[in-house]
Amino acid sequence: SYELTQPPSVSVSPGQTATITCSGDKLGDKYVCWYQQKPGQSPVQVIYQDTKRPSGIPARFSGSNSGNTATLTISGTQAMDEADYYCQARDSSNVVFGGGTKLTVL
Amino acid sequence: QVQLVESGGGVVQPGTSLRLSCAASGFSFSTYDMHWVRQAPGKGLEWVAVVSNDGSDKYYSDSVRGRSTISRDNSKNTLSLQMNSLRVEDTAVYYCAKGSPGLDVWGQGTTVTVSS
Numbered sequence: 001s002y003e004l005t006q007p008p009s010v011s012v013s014p015g016q017t018a019t020i021t022c023s024g025d026k027l028g029d030k031y032v033c034w035y036q037q038k039p040g041q042s043p044v045q046v047i048y049q050d051t052k053r054p055s056g057i058p059a060r061f062s063g064s065n066s067g068n069t070a071t072l073t074i075s076g077t078q079a080m081d082e083a084d085y086y087c088q089a090r091d092s093s094n095v096v097f098g099g100g101t102k103l104t105v106l
Numbered sequence: 107q108v109q110l111v112e113s114g115g116g117v118v119q120p121g122t123s124l125r126l127s128c129a130a131s132g133f134s135f136s137t138y139d140m141h142w143v144r145q146a147p148g149k150g151l152e153w154v155a156v157v158s159n160d161g162s163d164k165y166y167s168d169s170v171r172g173r174s175t176i177s178r179d180n181s182k183n184t185l186s187l188q189m190n191s192l193r194v195e196d197t198a199v200y201y202c203a204k205g206s207p208g209l210d211v212w213g214q215g216t217t218v219t220v221s222s
Contacts, residue, residue: 001168033208035151042201042215043143043151048208086151088208093165095141095153095209 002091004098011104018074020101022087025068030089032070034063037100038083046085047072079105108132108211110202115216122192128185128202128213136160136180139205142187144198145215152198155187156205170196192220 004024012018022032034047045054047063050070060075070089074081082105087098114126126142142154155166155176164176175188185202197220203209 031207035209037151042212043209044212045208045210048210052207054210084150088151093156093163094167095143095156097143097151097153100150 002089002094002096004087004089004096006085006087006098006101008099009102009104011106012074012077013106014079015076018077018081018103018105020072020074020085020087020103022070022072022098023068024070024089024096027068027070027089028066030065030091032063032065033088034061034070034072035086035088036081036083037086043086074103077103077105081105108204110204110211110213112200112202112213112216115200115218117219117221118192119222120193120220123188123190124192124218126187126189126200126202126216126218130183130185130202130204133204133211135178135183140176140178140185141203141205141209142176142185143201143203143209143212144196144218145201146195146198149198154200157185189218192218194220194222196220 035043037043050065062073109131111129141156157176173191177186199215201215202213204211
């Protein structure tokens with residue numbers, strides 16, 4: 001079965017750029033979405049179709065996808081961005097999530 | 107506004123059944139695929155199942171295939187998940203989510219606890 005791999009944790013200082021990676025075989029051939037989940041809350045989509053931001057998502061969130069790696073970048077990271085982040089892709093008719101990355105804003 | 111509200115969770119014993127429901131509002135329900143996703147306590151997101159917009163196509167994760175059935179009623183804007191032969195490892199918060207593109211709207215979740 002298809003697998004997506006994320007680092008368990010990433011730390012960043014406020015105002016700096018956070019980078020979260022998601023790797024999978026030929027992932028660049030698939031569309032990737034990213035979700036943010038804060039404690040006790042439902043996930044929120046922050047990126048879809050690799051690079052697009054849903055309405056209401058700040059412009060500091062951006063995405064890219066090429067080769068075997070998709071990347072979520074948060075520029076000028078704020079304390080409110082501290083959360084778990086999940087990448088997601090489709091493999092045939094199935095949906096696959098990465099294991100999640102805990103972003104800590106120190 | 108677009109809203110998904112899950113219900114039907116509870117505490118059940120292993121081997122029993124449970125039916126989860128999701129009420130949709132604020133969008134054209136019959137236009138979109140709909141998904142169930144679960145999250146075990148302290149764990150990540152796990153996709154469970156998807157049903158196409160007209161209900162004709164259904165796909166399941168390996169972990170629930172053969173034990174669960176996803177369905178929808180477009181006349182009532184509702185999504186369902188019938189779960190049979192429940193196991194301890196099915197304990198999770200179950201979310202319904204609107205598909206395409208990606209899973210762009212999620213409900214608040216309903217908690218299923220399978221315990222003897």
